[in-house]
Amino acid sequence: MSFEYSITYIADNEYENPVENASWQFLIVPENNDTQELIRVDINNSLGVKNEFSENGYGFRTIRINTQENFQKLNFKATFILKKINHNPFREVPVFNIPSNYELVQSLGFRVDFEPFLGQSKFTTLPQSSNNLFVLDPTQSIFDNLQKLNLWVYRFIKFTTGVTHVNTLLDEIIENPKGVCQDFTHLFCALARSNRIPARYVSGYLHQGNGYFGDSQMHAWAEAYVPQMGWVGFDPTNNLLADDNHIKVAHGKDFNDCSPLKGVVYSRGANKTSHSVEVRSQQ
Amino acid sequence: MNSDANKTIFSSYNKNVQLFDEVFDSNGVAKNVYQKLLELYGNHSIQDYVQLNNKAKASFFNQGITFQVYDNKMTQEKIFPFDLFPRIIDEGEWEIIEKGAIQRSKALNLFLWDIYHDKKIIKDGIVPLDLISSSANYLHQMIGVDPPGGIYNHISGTDIIKHSDGNYYVLEDNIRCPSGVSYVICNRTALKRALFGVFNHYKTHSVTNYAENLLEILESVKPKGVDIPNCVVLTPGMHNSAFYEHSYLAKAMGVELVEGRDLFVENDFVYMKTIRGPIKVDVIYRRVDDLFIDPLEFKPESALGVPGLFAAYRKGNICLANAPGTGVADDKAIYTYMPQIIKYYLDETPILNNVHTYHCSRPDELNYVLEHIHELVIKPVDEAGGYGISIGNRLTKNEIKVVQQEIKQNPRKYIAQPIMSLSVHPTYIDDSESFEQRHIDLRTFTLLGNEKEFVLKGGLSRVALKRGNLIVNSSQGGGSKDTWVLKK
Numbered sequence: 001m002s003f004e005y006s007i008t009y010i011a012d013n014e015y016e017n018p019v020e021n022a023s024w025q026f027l028i029v030p031e032n033n034d035t036q037e038l039i040r041v042d043i044n045n046s047l048g049v050k051n052e053f054s055e056n057g058y059g060f061r062t063i064r065i066n067t068q069e070n071f072q073k074l075n076f077k078a079t080f081i082l083k084k085i086n087h088n089p090f091r092e093v094p095v096f097n098i099p100s101n102y103e104l105v106q107s108l109g110f111r112v113d114f115e116p117f118l119g120q121s122k123f124t125t126l127p128q129s130s131n132n133l134f135v136l137d138p139t140q141s142i143f144d145n146l147q148k149l150n151l152w153v154y155r156f157i158k159f160t161t162g163v164t165h166v167n168t169l170l171d172e173i174i175e176n177p178k179g180v181c182q183d184f185t186h187l188f189c190a191l192a193r194s195n196r197i198p199a200r201y202v203s204g205y206l207h208q209g210n211g212y213f214g215d216s217q218m219h220a221w222a223e224a225y226v227p228q229m230g231w232v233g234f235d236p237t238n239n240l241l242a243d244d245n246h247i248k249v250a251h252g253k254d255f256n257d258c259s260p261l262k263g264v265v266y267s268r269g270a271n272k273t274s275h276s277v278e279v280r281s282q283q
Numbered sequence: 284m285n286s287d288a289n290k291t292i293f294s295s296y297n298k299n300v301q302l303f304d305e306v307f308d309s310n311g312v313a314k315n316v317y318q319k320l321l322e323l324y325g326n327h328s329i330q331d332y333v334q335l336n337n338k339a340k341a342s343f344f345n346q347g348i349t350f351q352v353y354d355n356k357m358t359q360e361k362i363f364p365f366d367l368f369p370r371i372i373d374e375g376e377w378e379i380i381e382k383g384a385i386q387r388s389k390a391l392n393l394f395l396w397d398i399y400h401d402k403k404i405i406k407d408g409i410v411p412l413d414l415i416s417s418s419a420n421y422l423h424q425m426i427g428v429d430p431p432g433g434i435y436n437h438i439s440g441t442d443i444i445k446h447s448d449g450n451y452y453v454l455e456d457n458i459r460c461p462s463g464v465s466y467v468i469c470n471r472t473a474l475k476r477a478l479f480g481v482f483n484h485y486k487t488h489s490v491t492n493y494a495e496n497l498l499e500i501l502e503s504v505k506p507k508g509v510d511i512p513n514c515v516v517l518t519p520g521m522h523n524s525a526f527y528e529h530s531y532l533a534k535a536m537g538v539e540l541v542e543g544r545d546l547f548v549e550n551d552f553v554y555m556k557t558i559r560g561p562i563k564v565d566v567i568y569r570r571v572d573d574l575f576i577d578p579l580e581f582k583p584e585s586a587l588g589v590p591g592l593f594a595a596y597r598k599g600n601i602c603l604a605n606a607p608g609t610g611v612a613d614d615k616a617i618y619t620y621m622p623q624i625i626k627y628y629l630d631e632t633p634i635l636n637n638v639h640t641y642h643c644s645r646p647d648e649l650n651y652v653l654e655h656i657h658e659l660v661i662k663p664v665d666e667a668g669g670y671g672i673s674i675g676n677r678l679t680k681n682e683i684k685v686v687q688q689e690i691k692q693n694p695r696k697y698i699a700q701p702i703m704s705l706s707v708h709p710t711y712i713d714d715s716e717s718f719e720q721r722h723i724d725l726r727t728f729t730l731l732g733n734e735k736e737f738v739l740k741g742g743l744s745r746v747a748l749k750r751g752n753l754i755v756n757s758s759q760g761g762g763s764k765d766t767w768v769l770k771k
Contacts, residue, residue: 023578023579023590023591025579025590025591052549052550052551054551054591054594054598055594055597055598056580056594057423057424057580057593057594057597058423058424059597062594064548064579064590064591064594066547066548066549066590066591108405108406108408108412109406111412112402112405112406112412113402115402115412115415115416116423116426118416119416119417253423262578262579262583264578264579264583264590
């Protein structure tokens with residue numbers, strides 16, 4: 001069974017003084033994977049320059065815009081039509097061989113292969129005193145433990161907007177556990193990794209029900225590698241497993257690798273940026 | 284004639300028999316290759332040398348052959364002190380150096396390919412995983428990327444010393460855009476101008492063929508589908524300490540010298556802006572550090588790079604020399620595994636010796652280092668240019684305590700080596716107006732391309748100008764000598 005999503009991403013940038021030279025890179029295109037397939041893409045920018053498709057350093061599709069003309073405003077709008085396959089993550093849970101799963105994650109070969117998602121990146125570095133905040137119970141499966149971690153993070157941080165920003169480190173979250181999806185995801189990844197479970201930051205869209213526009217932003221969740229299952233999505237902000245409401249765009253070690261919009265803009269003075277996202281299902 | 288005129292250039296040469304002298308053996312007799320040179324130099328008076336030395340200095344300054352020294356507060360423009368007495372390496376010794384340098388470059392290249400692909404050397408337990416994962420220069424973006432021609436370290440600068448036992452040892456491999464080759468060529472030019480006659484008596488290999496070989500190497504790693512590649516040199520700009528070298532290499536290769544703002548990326552191809560419109564670029568000899576090459580992929584505040592450059596590289600549309608992420612292999616902690624790396628990939632024993640190294644990241648070795656700082660050199664693993672080095676026997680008790688604290692706080696950051704006694708060479712000293720013994724090392728330049736390799740027959744012999752000083756880096760007040768490699 002499958003159904004369709006229509007996703008609209010809008011970014012409006014306004015600059016106090018004329019910009020002479022600028023490049024932007026949008027990391028907003030849903031990826032193709034086992035549960036989703038991109039059917040149509042429409043992109044418009046108010047500058048009338050070409051939208052170039054490319055890839056970021058980890059192979060995820062990007063849209064790049066370059067301009068050498070003077071301008072003060074950029075309106076960017078992308079619409080994606082996506083086919084999503086219904087899936088319930090719990091239906092795929094196997095019978096775990098618990099001791100051999102733990103043996104596997106401790107093995108050198110495994111740690112080498114998953115090295116990028118086991119280390120501490122800038123945003124997934126815990127203060128030294130907090131490395132044991134969450135410890136896996138070795139009598140239970142890794143999958144069960146990660147669900148507990150998901151719940152633990154969900155309870156630990158109080159969802160609050162406006163307290164954190166894109167550069168907030170975990171030190172601040174541990175001290176004052178308030179934040180948004182990005183902070184939940186960084187904490188989940190950090191604690192999974194400190195227990196030697198590979199975890200990666202995922203950026204994407206969340207379908208929250210039709211009719212939401214404007215206040216809805218891009219969403220973040222985590223994927224952890226579960227032996228016998230592969231990568232499984234955990235959404236600690238909502239205490240959910242990622243399901244067919246989660247539309248993945250990209251993954252990386254942390255937010256740094258997944259930032260939806262990066263720009264190099266040569267201009268003086270202030271600028272205003274606003275983003276909005278709408279996800280509609282068309283069943 | 285006054286008595287000064289009779290004073291020979293070597294009359295106050297302070298022969299310290301504890302040190303390995305490159306020119307005189309332990310009985311004070313000049314070695315074969317130097318005898319003719321000493322005879323020729325003996326014909327000149329000290330006054331001649333004072334004059335020649337001043338002329339040589341002025342020539343460097345007038346040509347703008349300068350470098351900048353960074354300090355916390357300010358940068359200073361200096362000329363690289365040049366010495367009139369050349370170093371001579373005979374063909375037998377050179378053969379060892381050349382083979383050893385190529386061996387290391389090839390092994391490093393295979394190592395880099397491996398750690399960005401299958402990582403077999405780590406899975407086989409030869410190199411610890413932690414050395415890679417904790418290295419700031421290991422770029423995850425390079426995992427699975429195949430650089431054109433399979434080459435990562437197109438240009439390697441290997442620093443070699445001769446110890447008091449008369450053997451050569453490698454101090455470090457520099458594969459993050461090593462600099463210094465322009466001085467090799469300038470030194471040769473300056474010596475020819477000052478004392479051209481001496482070249483008639485020696486069959487010395489030329490060093491001016493470096494640029495043509497570099498261009499051939501760069502052309503050999505052109506992207507697929509390109510017939511005649513367009514190569515450029517990418518410089519951070521005129522304020523960079525090695526700007527003279529960037530401009531020299533571009534001029535000598537006959538290619539354009541560009542800054543990041545001269546290039547742009549369109550549809551994942553790289554173009555150069557010219558007055559006749561855009562021209563496609565295929566190979567970039569970049570002298571801009573990894574994290575500054577593309578603000579959209581790495582440091583967003585970098586104004587030195589080109590937005591989209593890394594995407595073009597991943598697609599295989601442009602070749603960057605050296606490849607991004609190469610720096611992980613010139614981490615000084617990796618250096619200590621070089622013998623194992625050479626054995627693993629080439630099944631050979633190292634031709635050039637490594638200096639024994641203690642890893643502060645290993646608890647038992649850390650303890651040894653902390654207790655023996657007075658007889659060790661302590662080096663940070665990731666700094667270049669001789670910064671952050673502590674030489675144990677020069678430290679006061681308090682300074683030793685400070686170093687101990689620093690190491691304890693961040694053991695992964697430090698390695699330690701026995702204090703090597705660098706060989707000495709007669710060097711003209713301004714203050715005493717005569718030749719004195721000074722410590723020297725040798726930086727060799729090795730090029731690796733697609734089925735092509737080259738070692739510059741010559742190199743930069745760097746001189747520590749302060750008596751007894753062991754750090755020869757130009758940024759630490761070192762000078763240099765013309766270095767002759769003799770033909771068979």
